[in-house]
Amino acid sequence: xxxxxxxxxxxxxxxxxxxxxxxxxxxxxxxxxxxxxxxxxxxxxxxxxxxxxxxxxxxxxxxxxxxxxxxxxxxxxxxxxxxxxxxxxxxxxxxxxxxxxxxxxxxxxxxxxxxxxxxxxxxxxxxxxxxxxxxxxxxxxxxxxxxxxxxxxxxxxxxxxxxxxxxxxxxxxxxxxxxxxxxxxxxxxxxxxx
Amino acid sequence: xxxxxxxxxxxxxxxxxxxxxxxxxxxxxxxxxxxxxxxxxxxxxxxxxxxxxxxxxxxxxxxxxxxxxxxxxxxxxxxxxxxxxxxxxxxxxxxxxxxxxxxxxxxxxxxxxxxxxxxxxxxxxxxxxxxxxxxxxxxxxxxxxxxxxxxxxxxxxxxxxxxxxxxxxxxxxxxxxxxxxxxxxxxxxxxxxx
Numbered sequence: 001x002x003x004x005x006x007x008x009x010x011x012x013x014x015x016x017x018x019x020x021x022x023x024x025x026x027x028x029x030x031x032x033x034x035x036x037x038x039x040x041x042x043x044x045x046x047x048x049x050x051x052x053x054x055x056x057x058x059x060x061x062x063x064x065x066x067x068x069x070x071x072x073x074x075x076x077x078x079x080x081x082x083x084x085x086x087x088x089x090x091x092x093x094x095x096x097x098x099x100x101x102x103x104x105x106x107x108x109x110x111x112x113x114x115x116x117x118x119x120x121x122x123x124x125x126x127x128x129x130x131x132x133x134x135x136x137x138x139x140x141x142x143x144x145x146x147x148x149x150x151x152x153x154x155x156x157x158x159x160x161x162x163x164x165x166x167x168x169x170x171x172x173x174x175x176x177x178x179x180x181x182x183x184x185x186x187x188x189x190x191x192x193x194x
Numbered sequence: 195x196x197x198x199x200x201x202x203x204x205x206x207x208x209x210x211x212x213x214x215x216x217x218x219x220x221x222x223x224x225x226x227x228x229x230x231x232x233x234x235x236x237x238x239x240x241x242x243x244x245x246x247x248x249x250x251x252x253x254x255x256x257x258x259x260x261x262x263x264x265x266x267x268x269x270x271x272x273x274x275x276x277x278x279x280x281x282x283x284x285x286x287x288x289x290x291x292x293x294x295x296x297x298x299x300x301x302x303x304x305x306x307x308x309x310x311x312x313x314x315x316x317x318x319x320x321x322x323x324x325x326x327x328x329x330x331x332x333x334x335x336x337x338x339x340x341x342x343x344x345x346x347x348x349x350x351x352x353x354x355x356x357x358x359x360x361x362x363x364x365x366x367x368x369x370x371x372x373x374x375x376x377x378x379x380x381x382x383x384x385x386x387x388x
Contacts (some may be wrong), residue, residue, distance in 0.1 A: 192382035
């Protein structure tokens with residue numbers, strides 16, 4: 001009998017299956033079986049596989065908003081705020097169970113137009129948050145720099161989000177070292193002279 | 195009647211369909227119909243959808259090896275070689291028809307083990323090429339730096355390969371500007387002091 005966390009359990013299990021065998025190849029029956037639920041019980045929580053996918057993506061954005069943006073927002077010094085943001089974003093990407101939730105955000109799945117609009121708006125807000133933060137960090141130091149904040153924001157997202165392609169918990173590069181080296185590279189790189 | 199380039203035409207068309215509607219949701223019949231071929235004619239060229247996927251990925255790696263690595267190999271100065279490498283890699287990513295071929299390289303599709311081994315070995319060789327080049331650029335300048343060449347290579351791959359998530363030919367950021375700003379950020383970033 002599913003407990004009160006069953007909706008979240010369904011999302012984690014479905015995200016795991018979508019990662020392992022692909023979204024298209026995973027049926028509602030597969031999700032139900034993996035949870036030892038009847039299909040009827042699964043449909044009681046989610047009306048379709050589409051809805052599960054949308055809820056996984058929404059939860060992925062919740063993770064970035066609560067575990068990165070909300071945490072750093074009150075750090076007064078912009079450079080410290082950017083450093084914390086890089087570290088926390090990497091923590092999400094190298095984190096355990098939530099990794100499979102956030103990976104799905106990067107895959108170009110077929111959401112319905114209204115749902116796609118919602119997810120894209122939240123992704124856009126995160127990019128704008130980063131862009132404004134980088135602009136503030138550059139402005140604080142003064143001078144003219146070769147890299148525009150918007151381009152730098154995409155570079156940073158690429159550096160970190162791409163980690164899911166190659167980074168493994170058991171590999172030679174530890175998550176903490178990644179954070180330090182990526183921060184060093186980026187915080188030096190955005191001050192390249194125009 | 196297919197001409198002598200028909201194998202390549204099939205790969206481009208299949209890559210386009212895989213991008214548009216997903217690999218799992220695309221049938222051999224879809225590929226044949228899009229090319230105005232009979233299914234028998236398609237099977238004359240490729241024995242299965244798996245084989246088409248593998249050939250697309252192999253062709254994607256050919257593109258990097260011939261249009262990036264082979265072109266820069268004879269540039270004597272390592273920093274110039276790295277700059278050329280960044281520019282040419284971005285050219286592939288923002289390039290027209292070949293973009294859909296290379297995007298498929300990033301998606302975690304189910305290849306057969308032996309094919310996966312082949313593609314991963316070629317990806318690894320590209321990473322090692324970048325890593326050695328970055329090490330040479332750092333060594334030439336002397337000093338101790340915070341970012342290890344392996345980590346820097348992954349950062350660069352992330353910055354550039356992630357572009358397929360957001361960069362559009364009709365968007366505000368032109369491919370050439372991207373190249374300049376990414377090069378400035380990266381060539382400054384790898385010299386962050388230890």
